[in-house]
Amino acid sequence: MEQPRKGPRRGRTPAATGRTSRPRQAEVARLAGVSQATVSLVLSAKAKAQGSAISDETRQRVLDAARSLGYVPDPAAQRLAAARNNLLGVYSFTATFPTDVEHSYYPFLVGVEREAAARGYDLVLFTGSSSGGAKAAGPEALNRVRLADGCLFLGRHVPIAELKRMVADGFPVVHLGRREELEGLSWVGADYVSASSEVVRHLAALGHRRIVLVREDDDAPASTDRQQGFLEGLEAAGLPGGSEAVFRCADPGREVTPERLRSWIAEGVTAFVAEETDTGGAWRALRTAVDEAGLSCPDDLSLALLGSPPSDLAGDPQPTGFDVPRHQLGAAAVRMLAALVAGEAAEEPLVACAFRAGATTGGPPGPR
Amino acid sequence: MEQPRKGPRRGRTPAATGRTSRPRQAEVARLAGVSQATVSLVLSAKAKAQGSAISDETRQRVLDAARSLGYVPDPAAQRLAAARNNLLGVYSFTATFPTDVEHSYYPFLVGVEREAAARGYDLVLFTGSSSGGAKAAGPEALNRVRLADGCLFLGRHVPIAELKRMVADGFPVVHLGRREELEGLSWVGADYVSASSEVVRHLAALGHRRIVLVREDDDAPASTDRQQGFLEGLEAAGLPGGSEAVFRCADPGREVTPERLRSWIAEGVTAFVAEETDTGGAWRALRTAVDEAGLSCPDDLSLALLGSPPSDLAGDPQPTGFDVPRHQLGAAAVRMLAALVAGEAAEEPLVACAFRAGATTGGPPGPR
């Protein structure tokens, strides 16, 4: 009794049709001689407790049928049916695989992938408005991520309004990097404050009494945090802080020149700390100035870097400082996102950085 | 006449529930005083031609209503209804984000992402080892990729049987790298043959008459292609080919030693060409042997590399050879995959490599 459909609309877009349509639960069901619902029960219970009311024999038949057909659930349908599809989105506002700053997101993604795999999630890379070509990269482009169970957002220039909306809608969202201005937005970030503070304390323990932070003219949270940690470190060591301990580079005349370096040293400064940025500008400027001033690094003064050195300076002696544990950051982000998806409480958002002893610090030069 | 649902099942999983249910097309419709179908027509026709049979007045009412409610379409529902999900899979048999061989797939992925974004596709990353939900890393893990509209496969050690099955099922699959042994498998690859041939012709034009190819003991298509191009280049230049023009390194005794190098030179060989591999073994061996033999590169002999130098040798003088346009390869792979998904004819699978002049070649040394 094949009831002939009254209005079948097979043959959608000519393009979309082409394919032998991957197997559906209905086909698995037919092959196994059960109903579609049974297939759904068996397959979704697979991971969960075995408590479902399906006999082992039937279960096995269904599983065999599914395997032999190569059945894979349709994520959109799963999602629509209001379950979850074990997909986590990753959305970056720059290209996810940046051309120039290779090292910036990559290690992070390594951690993301690893942790996601360990938790049984697959990743969907939502290609942001990244490079040209994308259609009207309007705000609705962001909504694609709702296909996944939750989404990780990378990049600084995030459209807050859109994110806010998602958060308000209860869509699980985690941002990489501290983001406290948006109430309710979950984020994970490196604990730059503690790490920077620790570097300062290290210098203080070596005997340095006047330390200067060289930073760039950028007010990203990552910069602010480092400065805060730097100042906290000074305070903890009982050293003078204040605005003169922080030097902020700016284009016109505020650069780190050999002259300025000498004048600092003349004032009794014996150690310098540079913030890390994408370009490594502050660190480069310091190193160059030291070289040009004819000074030698661990002997005449100590240098520390609040982060990892740029990869093209890999040949240089390893700077004292700390490493941002990007793998762990990625993993932490996934853990937090998974927690949100599961409706559990979020965990600690700060990930500790690892202190790196390095070879650019030593005791202050003898009094001369 | 609000017909009361018999079995509403609001209140799914406690976790999944928590969303303030953003507006649906039905609500927009109610507000605009039209049917849901009209809303769908208006909204989906927005981008397309205005040829839809909806009056401008109604259209405007719907658009206003949608805006005032802040309507955004549910991507899951859209995709379910449209029978495609705009997802392309990327399956690599090593980790997608390998820790060590960063540079091998990375540039390729850059191109993949860019092109995918341009075409409105998102990417799903599958990894051979991890393979989301299914812990069983068995061959059925491969089936997970069917979640996407099509899939890109990277890596040498691809289980042919499984791929064959997918291809036979009509699932769109593109392999990165030439793969002609599998009938019907689409692939994109770099045109190593032409590029290698061009390098040889370059050497011949410089006056070299005896050239030797140093390759590793690996029969990957990429190696074979280079050798073929090398031999074709010799032939095109009217130079002697044959087996003695190709040196195949092997572990036990067949290595490129300074002695062997000298003996080649004594026989009249003036130029050497190394194949590029993951490790850059052949090239390293050549360079080392040249150094140890006390020879100087562009003067005493010419060297060329059939590919790009390993990144850790970035400081060395740039070798003559060619660059594999990995970005373009990735883009080409996506284009081909998109074509398959759309049921169109596939395009040219070979991507041309760019000749790189470099500094390691010159004329043959004067007769001595």
Add this chain to the structure above:
DNA sequence: CCAGCTTGCTAATGCGTATAAGTAATGCGC
């Protein structure tokens, strides 16, 4: 004046899945 077209919309249906509700069939205690 009505067949036949066009215009502008609605009703109905399906996409693939999850799940609540329903139905036999069996087991168990008394």
Add this chain to the structure above:
DNA sequence: GCGCATTACTTATACGCATTAGCAAGCTGG
């Protein structure tokens, strides 16, 4: 042997949207 719980399923329905058949009204033309 009856009520009731349990097991093992199946049936029905909904998720939100796209699509298409269909309907009503307004035209046209002969």
